[in-house]
Amino acid sequence: MRINEADPLESLRRRSSEKWGTFPADVLPMFVAEMDFPLAPEIKxxxxxxxxxxxxxxxxxxxxxxxxxxxxxxxxxxxxxxxxxxxxxxxxxxxxxxxxxxxxxxxxxxxxxxxxxxxxxxxxxxxxxxxxxxxxxxxxxxxxxxxxxxxxxxxxxxxxxxxxxxxxxxxxxxxxxxxxxxxxxxxxxxxxxxxxxxxxxxxxxxxxxxxxxxxxxxxxxxxxxxxxxxxxxxxxxxxxxxxxxxxxxxxxxxxxxxxxxxxxxxxxxxxxxxxxxxxxGRIWLQATIAAIEHNITVLEEQLAATLPAVRLRRPDASYLAWLDLSALAWGDDPAQFALSRARVALSNGPSFGPQGIGHARMNLACAPDTIIEAVTRLARAIE
The missing domain is CATH 3.40.640.10 (Type I PLP-dependent aspartate aminotransferase-like (Major domain))
Known part of the structure; x- marks a missing residue:
């Protein structure tokens, strides 16, 4: 099955939406639920x-x-x-x-x-x-x-x-x-x-x-x-x-x-x-789901290789990954640490309720290289 590819980073940074307009260019934005994929051609x-x-x-x-x-x-x-x-x-x-x-x-x-x-x-x-x-x-x-x-x-x-x-x-x-x-x-x-x-x-x-x-x-x-x-x-x-x-x-x-x-x-x-x-747009949607499923596998592999203490349970739907970062001892809201020390913007876990303490949400509707870079930055923050 065809897998959709994300827009190039230089194009994404020209967007003015919340995802791309909130943080400076040195931050990888992986928080709010927006996709980095181009619009379906039929919609465009x-x-x-x-x-x-x-x-x-x-x-x-x-x-x-x-x-x-x-x-x-x-x-x-x-x-x-x-x-x-x-x-x-x-x-x-x-x-x-x-x-x-x-x-x-x-x-x-x-x-x-x-x-x-x-x-x-x-x-x-x-x-x-x-x-x-x-x-x-x-x-x-x-x-x-x-x-x-x-x-x-x-x-x-x-x-x-x-x-x-x-x-x-x-x-x-x-x-x-x-x-x-x-x-x-x-x-x-x-x-x-x-x-x-x-x-x-x-x-x-x-x-x-x-x-x-x-x-x-x-x-x-x-x-x-x-x-x-x-x-x-x-x-x-x-x-x-x-x-x-x-x-x-x-x-x-x-x-x-x-x-x-x-x-x-x-x-x-x-x-x-x-x-x-x-x-x-159904073929485009199928290709997007295939890209998301691939990206989840990429995240699983990257975490296993460089951040094995971080726990991810594979989701059944959407492009959002719920990460248990509590073993890293980055505090109740590890997304704050990730932003300040790794320059990766994640969604703040405690905003989802008390059960989100020690957690963060990552947006995977992006290029696989973005996920690899994000995990690499997070691992370096530990070092």
Whole structure:
């Protein structure tokens, strides 16, 4: 299979996005979730055509082609056919989460999150007026799973619902259908809800099967909302497009009752790019996943050779590596040490929750040589 190659470093440093505009040129930026790969040619062509046409106005709420493209992709990739009339468009998955929570919880209601988890989850619950209830992932030393017993207890104690990360950022866990089905039973028993952030799902690795939450049971369809986007899969975060997806009349009414401004805040270029990616960019996506899988192997080999004390458990999805650096004694937040001493910018582990102490997250959507250089710098920092 073809493997995508990253853009040259000199081209990347001309970018003005967060990844490339935050640090000086002597720092290797491997923190925020942006890719170094060039855009899929089909997306680039679609955007160029839009620019030539001056097609840069407001989104058209009646244009469902991007939603239909996602639905067709979901059917082909996961055997799931979300219905376009049960979908809504907005800016990004964070807006899907906040706007859904605002309508699903009263003020000061508890919402379960499962750290270590995407840091904005803590803030999004608070932004919606809720209270964060932490039920950490279970870790048996070999792999992670949801603590279903802990979630059951949290809901029994008054939490109103669950904000699920599926696949789970930062550990790359693809939740099993069995666990998700059991989760749906627990949530249903308590009259709760699940908002499932599935932004990394299109980047599920070979040999693993992603399960959309809304497919696991009738209960899940009744009480669930999925947050979907092509932004991570096709590196489109700056173009601002995501989807609400429901599977029941109850949740569909929640989506259709949203103020129209929630839709108009989406980016038209994002809709155009999303449609092109899910329709015509699938070969590019496969090549990107192949490159990521290769890069994980490169990281494993480099760590084994030069930093054997650093622990990495191979992720099931996305391009993020969760590194246990605690054996290096670089403090609670080893990313700070890595930045100051090795000039490698990693995501700060403690921001993912208390379970992130001694950890850092590394972005592997880059050239293999970047990974080799990063590990080399980290090893030199020890010396």
């Amino acid at each position: 062509a679609a955007l160029q055509e839009a620019i030539e046409l001056g097609d840069t106005g407001y989104v058209n709420p009646r244009d469902t082609r991007a939603a239909a493209a996602f639905a067709e992709f979901a059917q082909d990739a996961w055997g799931w056919s979300p219905q376009v009339h049960r979908m809504g468009v907005t800016t990004d998955v964070s807006v899907v989460i906040v706007e859904s929570l605002r309508r699903l919880i009263p003020a000061d209601a508890g919402v379960v999150i499962t750290p270590p988890v995407y840091p904005p989850f803590f803030d999004l619950v608070r932004e919606a007026g809720g209270v964060v209830v932490q039920v950490p992932l279970l870790d048996d030393g070999m792999g992670y799973t949801l603590d279903l017993g802990g979630i059951d207890e949290a809901l029994s104690a008054g939490a109103r619902g669950v904000l699920l990360c599926n696949p789970h950022n930062p550990v790359g866990l693809v939740h099993s259908r069995e666990q998700l089905a059991e989760l749906s039973t627990i949530v249903d028993r308590h009259g709760g809800f699940v908002i499932s952030d599935e932004i990394h799902a299109p980047l599920t690795h070979s040999g693993h099967t992603f399960t959309p939450y809304l497919t696991v049971s009738d209960q899940a369809r009744d009480h669930g909302i999925a947050a979907e986007s092509g932004s991570k899969a096709f590196n489109l975060t700056g173009l601002k497009t995501a989807f609400f997806v429901a599977g029941s009349d109850r949740m569909t009414k929640l989506i259709t009752a949203l103020p129209e401004e929630v839709t108009f805040r989406a980016g038209l270029l994002g809709l155009i790019a999303t449609r092109a990616g899910f329709t015509h």
